[in-house]
Amino acid sequence: MAEKVLMKGNEALAEAALRAGCRHFFGYPITPQTELAAYMAKRMPKIGGTYLQAESEVAAINMVYGASAAGVRVMTSSSSPGISLKGEGISYMVGADLPAVIINVQRGGPGLGGIQPSQADYWQATHASGHGDGHIVVFAPSTVQEMADLAARAFAVGDQYRTPVMILADGMLGQMMEPVVLPEPLADDDLPAKPWAIDGHKNQRPHNTISSLFLAAQQLEDSITSRFERYEQIKAHEQRAETYLTTDADVVLVAYGAAARIARSAVNKARELGIKAGLIRPITLWPYPVDTIESLIPSASAFLVVEMSMGQMIDDVRLVINGRRPVSFFGHTGGVIPTPDEVLVAIQRAHAGEEFRVVPIHSKLTGGAA
Amino acid sequence: MSKSATLAAEKPKILFERPKALSDVITNYCPGCSHGIVQRLVTEVIDELGIEGSTVGVCPVGCSVTAYDFYNCDMAQAAHGRAPAVATGIKRALPNNVVFTYQGDGDLASIGMAETIHAATRGEKITVIFINNAIYGMTGGQMAPTSLPGQVTQTSPYGRDVATAGYPIRVCELLSTLDGVALAERVTVDSPKNVRAAKKAIKKGFEYQIEGLGYTLIEVVATCPTNWGFSAKEAITWLQENMIPYYPLGVYKDAKAIKGDA
Amino acid sequence: MDKPLNIMLAGFGGQGILFAGKIVAYAGLIDGREISWLPSYGPEMRGGTANCSVCLSDEPIGSPLVTEPDALIAMNLPSYEKFIDTVRPGGVVIVDATMVNVTPTRSDLRFFAVPATQLAEENELKGLANVILVGKLQGATAFSNRQSLETAIDKSVSAKRQDLAEANKRALVLGEMTV
Numbered sequence: 001m002a003e004k005v006l007m008k009g010n011e012a013l014a015e016a017a018l019r020a021g022c023r024h025f026f027g028y029p030i031t032p033q034t035e036l037a038a039y040m041a042k043r044m045p046k047i048g049g050t051y052l053q054a055e056s057e058v059a060a061i062n063m064v065y066g067a068s069a070a071g072v073r074v075m076t077s078s079s080s081p082g083i084s085l086k087g088e089g090i091s092y093m094v095g096a097d098l099p100a101v102i103i104n105v106q107r108g109g110p111g112l113g114g115i116q117p118s119q120a121d122y123w124q125a126t127h128a129s130g131h132g133d134g135h136i137v138v139f140a141p142s143t144v145q146e147m148a149d150l151a152a153r154a155f156a157v158g159d160q161y162r163t164p165v166m167i168l169a170d171g172m173l174g175q176m177m178e179p180v181v182l183p184e185p186l187a188d189d190d191l192p193a194k195p196w197a198i199d200g201h202k203n204q205r206p207h208n209t210i211s212s213l214f215l216a217a218q219q220l221e222d223s224i225t226s227r228f229e230r231y232e233q234i235k236a237h238e239q240r241a242e243t244y245l246t247t248d249a250d251v252v253l254v255a256y257g258a259a260a261r262i263a264r265s266a267v268n269k270a271r272e273l274g275i276k277a278g279l280i281r282p283i284t285l286w287p288y289p290v291d292t293i294e295s296l297i298p299s300a301s302a303f304l305v306v307e308m309s310m311g312q313m314i315d316d317v318r319l320v321i322n323g324r325r326p327v328s329f330f331g332h333t334g335g336v337i338p339t340p341d342e343v344l345v346a347i348q349r350a351h352a353g354e355e356f357r358v359v360p361i362h363s364k365l366t367g368g369a370a
Numbered sequence: 371m372s373k374s375a376t377l378a379a380e381k382p383k384i385l386f387e388r389p390k391a392l393s394d395v396i397t398n399y400c401p402g403c404s405h406g407i408v409q410r411l412v413t414e415v416i417d418e419l420g421i422e423g424s425t426v427g428v429c430p431v432g433c434s435v436t437a438y439d440f441y442n443c444d445m446a447q448a449a450h451g452r453a454p455a456v457a458t459g460i461k462r463a464l465p466n467n468v469v470f471t472y473q474g475d476g477d478l479a480s481i482g483m484a485e486t487i488h489a490a491t492r493g494e495k496i497t498v499i500f501i502n503n504a505i506y507g508m509t510g511g512q513m514a515p516t517s518l519p520g521q522v523t524q525t526s527p528y529g530r531d532v533a534t535a536g537y538p539i540r541v542c543e544l545l546s547t548l549d550g551v552a553l554a555e556r557v558t559v560d561s562p563k564n565v566r567a568a569k570k571a572i573k574k575g576f577e578y579q580i581e582g583l584g585y586t587l588i589e590v591v592a593t594c595p596t597n598w599g600f601s602a603k604e605a606i607t608w609l610q611e612n613m614i615p616y617y618p619l620g621v622y623k624d625a626k627a628i629k630g631d632a
Numbered sequence: 633m634d635k636p637l638n639i640m641l642a643g644f645g646g647q648g649i650l651f652a653g654k655i656v657a658y659a660g661l662i663d664g665r666e667i668s669w670l671p672s673y674g675p676e677m678r679g680g681t682a683n684c685s686v687c688l689s690d691e692p693i694g695s696p697l698v699t700e701p702d703a704l705i706a707m708n709l710p711s712y713e714k715f716i717d718t719v720r721p722g723g724v725v726i727v728d729a730t731m732v733n734v735t736p737t738r739s740d741l742r743f744f745a746v747p748a749t750q751l752a753e754e755n756e757l758k759g760l761a762n763v764i765l766v767g768k769l770q771g772a773t774a775f776s777n778r779q780s781l782e783t784a785i786d787k788s789v790s791a792k793r794q795d796l797a798e799a800n801k802r803a804l805v806l807g808e809m810t811v
Contacts, residue, residue: 004786006658006669024463032673050462054455055488062452064486066459069446070426074459092449115673176696177654177663177669190392197443198460200467203423209438267696337697 004179009147009169010035010077013103014043014174017075017186020143020155022101023049024074026063026083028056031115032171032349033105036077043108056104061089061102063310068098069210070221071197072153077103078243079123079171081112090164091130095212097161097227099158101151102166105174108335112359116335117258125168125288135163137238138258138285144178149359152183157238159192161230168285170308172337177205184300199254234287241289242281243296245271247277251350254317255306256282259347266343273344275351285313293320300325302350305345307331310359326355372400373518386412389413391442398436401603404592405501407559409440411569412472412499415547415576416443425468426460428595432474433507445516451482454489457496470497476506479515479539493550493584497575500587501543504613505598511597515539518616523597536614542589552584554623558591558614560606583625591617615623634665634690637775638698640715642683643707643728651788653684653704655766657801658784659776660688661678668696681711688775693747703773705765706749707731730759744772746810752803760803767807778808 012034017025026038037053042049050067054060060076067074078086083104093100106121107112123140137157139150147169154165198208211233215219244264246252251270255263260281267356270277278286280296282289293303304326305314311329318327346358374505391413399405403544418421422443429437431450438445453471461469478486480498490497505523506512512525516538520529530538542554554576557568568590575586591613595605621627639656643649650671660667670685687697703724711730719725721740730749741776746768748761757764763785770776776784785800 005659006654006667008660011514016382022403024458052458052462055484058452059458059485060456061486062449063459063462065452066428066446066461067463068459069458070463071461075465088449089452096447097691171673172670172696173669177657178693178696179667196444198426199464200424200426201422201444202489207442208444211438212436212447213447215436260695263693266691268691268694299500338696339697339699342696356533 001182002181005179006126007144007178007180008035008175009141009144010086010105011039011173012144013147013169014288015169016151016183016260017101018043018047018049018100019151019153019187021185021188021191022075022155023047024067024072025050025076026052026054026060026074027076027078028054028060030079030082032107032117032174033077033079033103033212035099036049036103036105036174037133040168041204046171057085057234058088061086063099064100064102065096066090066246068093068100069096069198071194071199073159073191074100075103075314079105079107080109083121083124085132087367090135090136091132092212093164094130094134094136095132096210096211097162098164099162100164101154101158102164104166104168106170108333113337116172117173117308117337118333118335119257119308120149120312120333121168122285122307122309122336124350125166128314129166134227135286137234137287138159139165139167140283140285141167141169141173142257142260142281144173144176144180146283147173148180149181154280159194161234163230165236168257170258171335200256222350238284239287239289239291240283241292242283245293246278246280246296246298248276249299250276250301251278251304251347252300252302253277253279253304253343253347254282254293254313255279255308256313259306259308262338262340263343265340266347269340269344270347270351275347277347277351282313288316288320288322293317297321297324302353302355303327304346304350305329306338306346309333312359326350328355329357329359331359374528377614389417391416391425393440393442395439397432397440400596401434402470402593402605404590405505405557407565408499408501408590408592409472409509410569411559411565411572412470413441414569418573419576419580421468421576421580425464425470426461426464428457428469428471430471430473430477431475431508432477434472434474434501435508439474451477452485453477453478454482454485454494454496454498458489458492461496468497469495470499470576472499473501474507475500475502475504475514475516479541483515485551488546490585491548491550491553491588495579495582495586495610497579498587499572500584500589501592502589502617503542503592504538505594505595507597516541516617518612529620540617541610542587544621545587551587552578552624552625553586553588554590555587555621556617556619558609558619560609571622574589578625589617590620634685636689636691637702637773639686639688639701639703639705639769640683640698640701640718641686641705642681642711643762645682645798647682647707648759649682649707649740650684652762652766653686654788655767655781655784656686656688656775658787659780662780663776665690666693668693670696675725681714683711703769705769706767707762709734718741722771724772726765726772728765730761742772744768746807748807751806751810755802755806756805757799757803760799763800764807764810767804767811770804771808771810773798778805
């Protein structure tokens, strides 16, 4: 087994991307993803790859579009405000069926917001990454190890389904160090062939075109519906979630990423008090792991969603629960990190049969009935 | 002399044919529009250099938005203004291929100016064919960054007022100040002589790219009879009398000329 | 199974707070424990206070942000004042007494005042007050062992500056032996 090394999440993700065959990186500086781009800038020239600091996020994502169209594994990384700028290019890649890996090391918003860890871009990532009828696959790592593992997975899934894949991390996961075992490097032969790429036809085949343009309405509808058939395959095969102590749980917490770490600590504290709490941790946010949540509805008496936002993922949880169980919410936003003790109080309330929404208002937590 | 040799000698000589790199499809361009001529010149150059199999083109948003259907080389469609960024991505992934963009004035000099300037200053080894017809064609005749002072368009109905709408941008002059630019040349296609000169410039652009000299741009001062509101012939006269004085033809930057070996 | 140890290290930017935290974390890694290291980041790094949360545990670590430390290393007065009330009862507080001149107000803590900056200068270990305090943390809590800490130093010092490793190890021992 490979050696465990101590790395920052941003750096582990970057190294794993290189090992997955990524040799092209286009980005623009922004906190708190800085180390990721810096790592690429340091390593790419040594391994014959491309690191290019673009003039803007808009240019960077369109460089990604070009490199992906040319058939290579390519990545960009940014943080919340920069991801908004990438929305255009993401939509074009969805429309042109181009794989790429896009990293969002989230910070607080809206606007320039702050630079502390946040989960306020859930809606954007899962429901509105760009204009138009479409989706991207979204992974949510929770440890530095997963930052590395999901980077490798993202390239594979992107190529398999010809779709952009986002890794929705946050400033905490990007900045923190944990032990990590890096994935084995892929050989060039391990990378999938891309007969659709525009890499020069060498007079050997008809010319290829990469485009998201369909001026005839029927053609556009046909292209979208065929892509949605692929989305059904993704939903069937790519849902991922981790469960922790859910088998006998009365109160089931749902949390992803950094918030899931805090929720897990709170579950342990609740168990020490004799409350049967458990945790569902979505690893894919799109497709959402509806099957895992559905499977726990019969045994759970209440659900509690914990996020570092005013409550976004809770919408998707409610869609699954569909009124069959109470769904409560606890969150902090703007870069304030919830503590396990705060979450423990929420667990106790949910366990007592309350349904509530607790969010910060002017530095005080308030929460009445949901 | 054998019989077969005689026959071969009598075989009719082909004087004019469709370039191999130009698809056998009907374009969507209006009568009198310069696009058709310029596209033909690009494909003739691709044929002459024997690079169709290694060339990748990028078409923009504008009247040439569907140009991917008109070329026989591999093609990518790009978001409005982003062709230089897309071309950068392609060229960095495929440094041994030939990459060109084909962009209008709104695409290149308005929404895509940042991408244009930075691709140029990075010396991206791409060739940019820039169609400057001083108007937005595809959306139906709005003011462009290159519309002339006083020019009437749908969105400058009283004529472009430089006090409020600013002045036209002279792209070749602007880019010629950047060290990454290997070729910036302005041509037009209003006469057979100028068409030949335009083709020579386009060929030079591709050759400089292949030699790895840097960013190359050929600006073609072009007609848009439909949105200018002229016949094809009147449009050429208007171009000669109004466009050319504001946008003088010529070489604005030539890396080889600077080195003295052009 | 050892008890979890949550540590807050805090001081001015430039005092080597993050590096000290990395040595602690790496020692935990070498000891086969679960560990996490979380820095403060952003503008406050530049000339302001820097702090670093390190968690050592035998269970997977939940929140890596230490809000109730079992041990506090404070290298300046603002950091001491900011974090002293957050330390758990029975916890360990180690201050660089050259920089922090305070009399402990809490009686439920184990308090160690080590003149680390002064000791570093006297022993030709300038700039290694941070590592002296890590040594003291080992002396006060036995969270790891000498061998793991020395390996941690080798791993934490950049490959180009391995010549600094020996000085770091001397600083570690000096801190550990300080009464």
